[in-house]
Amino acid sequence: MIDEGRAIFLxxxxxxxxxxxxxxxPEESQAPSTNELAAFHRINPATAAKGVNMLVDxxxxxxxxxxxxxxxxxxxxxLRGERRAAFADRFIDPLLxxxxxxxxxxxxxxTLIQRRYTTxxxxxxx
Amino acid sequence: MSRTVNVVxxxxxxxxxxxxxxxxxxxxxxxxxxxxYAILITAGVDGPKYGGGAQAPLWYFGVVGIQxxxxxxxxxxxxxxxxxxFYFGTVLTATLTSAIxxxxxxxxxxxxxxxxxxxxxxxxxYLPWVWEAGPLGAGFVFFVLALLFFVGGFWxxxxxxxxxxxxxxxVLVGLTLLLAGLAWLITQTQSWGGVAEWFVAQGALGxxxxxxxxxxVLALISWRTLRRAVP
Amino acid sequence: xxxxxxxxxxxxxYHDTVAVxxxxxxxxxxxxxxxxxxxxxxxxxxxSILTAQNFATSGEVRVFGENPYENAHVLSQMCFVRESQKYxxxxxxxxxxxxxxxxxxxxxxxxxxxxxxDFQLPLxxxxxxxxxxxxxxxxxxxxxxxxxxxxxxxxxxxxxxxVARQIFYDRLLEDxxxxxxxxxxSSHLIDxxxxxxxxVLVIDRGKIIMDEATDAVRDRAATIVGDTTAVEAFVADRExxxxxxxxxxxxxxxxxxxxxxxxxxxxxxxxxxxxVSLQQLIxxxxxxxxEAADAAATxxxxxxxxxx
Numbered sequence: 001m002i003d004e005g006r007a008i009f010l011x012x013x014x015x016x017x018x019x020x021x022x023x024x025x026p027e028e029s030q031a032p033s034t035n036e037l038a039a040f041h042r043i044n045p046a047t048a049a050k051g052v053n054m055l056v057d058x059x060x061x062x063x064x065x066x067x068x069x070x071x072x073x074x075x076x077x078x079l080r081g082e083r084r085a086a087f088a089d090r091f092i093d094p095l096l097x098x099x100x101x102x103x104x105x106x107x108x109x110x111t112l113i114q115r116r117y118t119t120x121x122x123x124x125x126x
Numbered sequence: 127m128s129r130t131v132n133v134v135x136x137x138x139x140x141x142x143x144x145x146x147x148x149x150x151x152x153x154x155x156x157x158x159x160x161x162x163y164a165i166l167i168t169a170g171v172d173g174p175k176y177g178g179g180a181q182a183p184l185w186y187f188g189v190v191g192i193q194x195x196x197x198x199x200x201x202x203x204x205x206x207x208x209x210x211x212f213y214f215g216t217v218l219t220a221t222l223t224s225a226i227x228x229x230x231x232x233x234x235x236x237x238x239x240x241x242x243x244x245x246x247x248x249x250x251x252y253l254p255w256v257w258e259a260g261p262l263g264a265g266f267v268f269f270v271l272a273l274l275f276f277v278g279g280f281w282x283x284x285x286x287x288x289x290x291x292x293x294x295x296x297v298l299v300g301l302t303l304l305l306a307g308l309a310w311l312i313t314q315t316q317s318w319g320g321v322a323e324w325f326v327a328q329g330a331l332g333x334x335x336x337x338x339x340x341x342x343v344l345a346l347i348s349w350r351t352l353r354r355a356v357p
Numbered sequence: 358x359x360x361x362x363x364x365x366x367x368x369x370x371y372h373d374t375v376a377v378x379x380x381x382x383x384x385x386x387x388x389x390x391x392x393x394x395x396x397x398x399x400x401x402x403x404x405s406i407l408t409a410q411n412f413a414t415s416g417e418v419r420v421f422g423e424n425p426y427e428n429a430h431v432l433s434q435m436c437f438v439r440e441s442q443k444y445x446x447x448x449x450x451x452x453x454x455x456x457x458x459x460x461x462x463x464x465x466x467x468x469x470x471x472x473x474x475d476f477q478l479p480l481x482x483x484x485x486x487x488x489x490x491x492x493x494x495x496x497x498x499x500x501x502x503x504x505x506x507x508x509x510x511x512x513x514x515x516x517x518x519x520v521a522r523q524i525f526y527d528r529l530l531e532d533x534x535x536x537x538x539x540x541x542x543s544s545h546l547i548d549x550x551x552x553x554x555x556x557v558l559v560i561d562r563g564k565i566i567m568d569e570a571t572d573a574v575r576d577r578a579a580t581i582v583g584d585t586t587a588v589e590a591f592v593a594d595r596e597x598x599x600x601x602x603x604x605x606x607x608x609x610x611x612x613x614x615x616x617x618x619x620x621x622x623x624x625x626x627x628x629x630x631x632x633v634s635l636q637q638l639i640x641x642x643x644x645x646x647x648e649a650a651d652a653a654a655t656x657x658x659x660x661x662x663x664x665x
Contacts, residue, residue: 005632007572200443205460
């Protein structure tokens with residue numbers, strides 16, 4: 001679960017953000033503690049703490065004294081906004097590069113996307 | 127101070143090494159000696175019989191002294207014990223266990239006196255020359271001998287640990303040459319008579335005291351060497 | 358975070374070899390360090406000097422601000438677990454643990470007993486009759502249960518099989534989480550410990566060639582794979598750690614963290630970017646440093662053996 005070649009604390013922060021974005025970690029719910037994260041991923045607790053603290057600095061998590069870390073109100077929207085902004089760089093550009101290599105043009109892509117969107121929309125229970 | 131006492135407990139944690147095996151070796155040597163005496167009696171030897179078998183555990187003590195350094199010292203370093211604590215704790219242990227040996231020797235001798243040589247006029251502990259100064263003197267002599275063997279083994283091992291095999295050999299050969307040279311000198315000046323007289327005049331107790339001085343010298347050299355030894 | 362160990366210009370010379378060459382570093386409190394390097398690089402020598410078991414030729418060592426030599430107050434707070442530790446003749450493991458209990462003020466007997474069960478250590482077998490793995494287990498149990506404020510593990514788990522090693526890492530992490538202390542772990546098996554250590558200290562031929570936070574180093578290199586011309590164009594102005602090619606395809610490992618823009622650019626050119634594990638990075642950086650040093654002297658072949 002922990003990738004090589006990338007700072008662990010970033011991966012921890014990202015995994016918490018993923019859970020917030022997809023709703024499995026709702027706002028105002030308690031985030032896993034540093035020690036739980038360290039034990040689960042088998043990493044140094046200080047590294048887990050660094051990831052968590054990064055999210056606190058970002059305003060995504062906040063601390064309730066004596067209890068633990070909680071997901072801030074508005075965190076989900078905040079993170080979704082960030083990810084939308086990065087979406088084009090992260091997903092569209094590589095998609096276009098591969099499409100170019102395969103000789104697919106913008107229209108081919110649009111048709112493919114429409115078709116797949118409909119299929120998955122029917123398939124998912126969300 | 128209590129850490130030094132803990133070194134004694136560390137050394138004695140395996141009671142076998144310092145107490146039971148030496149006593150076992152002593153007992154074994156006694157049994158063998160008595161068996162030999164029994165044979166002599168059937169062969170018609172009537173007079174008092176004396177044997178040197180009591181020296182057997184002393185050699186073992188020498189080995190214990192060597193291993194106190196070669197094995198227990200590195201272990202003590204792993205236990206984060208300082209060299210000072212290790213040294214004094216080990217010397218204390220050697221003193222205590224040598225005293226136990228001395229006590230065993232005295233008890234054995236007193237039994238021999240009471241039973242007229244185990245009923246067969248055979249003596250293992252009660253060697254008259256050693257017992258000149260009485261039971262306490264005899265105990266002291268055996269105590270000093272046990273301590274000498276331990277410290278001797280320990281001293282040799284410290285030289286080996288700090289300076290290596292080569293230098294240990296050099297030192298031992300050097301000492302042998304020194305003694306040989308001394309013997310030659312005595313022969314040249316025909317003073318063997320004088321030397322023998324002096325030994326007799328000192329008696330077992332006197333010689334034990336001189337040996338104590340030798341032990342002190344070996345102990346001091348061991349201490350200085352240990353200070354810079356690497357486990 | 359306060360420093361617990363400070364080393365200044367430490368040098369250790371043996372006759373004609375320099376085992377430790379003018380080394381300086383600081384160890385912070387309550388942190389797990391990885392002391393990494395090849396066999397004979399100087400790791401054990403440094404740890405021995407820090408615990409006053411060996412002596413420096415020159416330089417200064419301060420533990421808790423004091424000189425550790427013959428300093429019972431400082432030494433009793435340290436524990437050095439060696440690879441091949443000597444034990445008294447005829448001693449049993451339980452004797453070793455009883456002794457540890459006497460000298461380590463924070464010794465936790467209950468913890469020791471749980472570990473003895475975890476490692477399945479036979480308590481009544483003579484230590485000199487134990488298998489390599491069991492012998493390592495004795496050392497590891499002492500190091501863990503002693504809870505010394507500063508604990509050094511000098512590859513004591515080399516005799517342990519993969520399962521036992523994982524038990525060691527798990528117990529270390531669990532106990533460290535509950536009772537933080539300073540731990541210095543020396544290892545060849547870098548990838549196994551890379552998730553545990555917060556800082557890496559890499560030693561090669563007696564010199565420190567890296568002293569950084571692990572996370573900072575994890576993305577310090579990347580492997581670019583693809584058409585040789587394109588790859589070479591990209592790596593032209595970068596430090597190359599390793600180069601391999603097969604036909605028209607090259608795989609080049611470069612030093613330097615790639616930015617998001619660079620990654621996008623590489624993807625656009627059809628080049629693959631692969632991560633470089635901590636072990637690979639350190640192996641390559643060490644080889645690279647050795648090559649550079651040798652080029653300055655004579656051209657000598659580098660043998661990769663130990664770190665692979």
